[in-house]
Amino acid sequence: MALFEELSLLGLSDEEIKVYVATLELGGGYASQIAKKANLHRVSCYHTIEKLVEKELILSLTKNNFKYFSAENPQKLVNIYQAKLNLAKEV
Numbered sequence: 535m536a537l538f539e540e541l542s543l544l545g546l547s548d549e550e551i552k553v554y555v556a557t558l559e560l561g562g563g564y565a566s567q568i569a570k571k572a573n574l575h576r577v578s579c580y581h582t583i584e585k586l587v588e589k590e591l592i593l594s595l596t597k598n599n600f601k602y603f604s605a606e607n608p609q610k611l612v613n614i615y616q617a618k619l620n621l622a623k624e625v
Contacts, residue, residue, distance in 0.1 A: 544611060553582045554591055554605055562604035
């Protein structure tokens with residue numbers, strides 16, 4: 535199964551997948567760089583980045599007075615879904 539399909543099964547939207555993968559491939563970057571790599575409009579990309587920040591898959595920090603974004607290690611996905619699985623088992 536392709537990475538795109540697997541991330542989709544984990545509940546990420548197509549745009550979230552494009553942005554997350556682009557950020558991983560870049561090793562981090564500014565919204566404009568990520569948008570270009572993901573082939574998305576910058577404003578749309580920025581909103582998607584914020585969603586991924588909320589999901590704790592992308593980190594946001596200030597670098598040279600601009601917001602800079604870095605993707606969390608893919609292991610973070612495993613940890614998030616493992617915690618959800620554990621919670622489901624408790625219920």
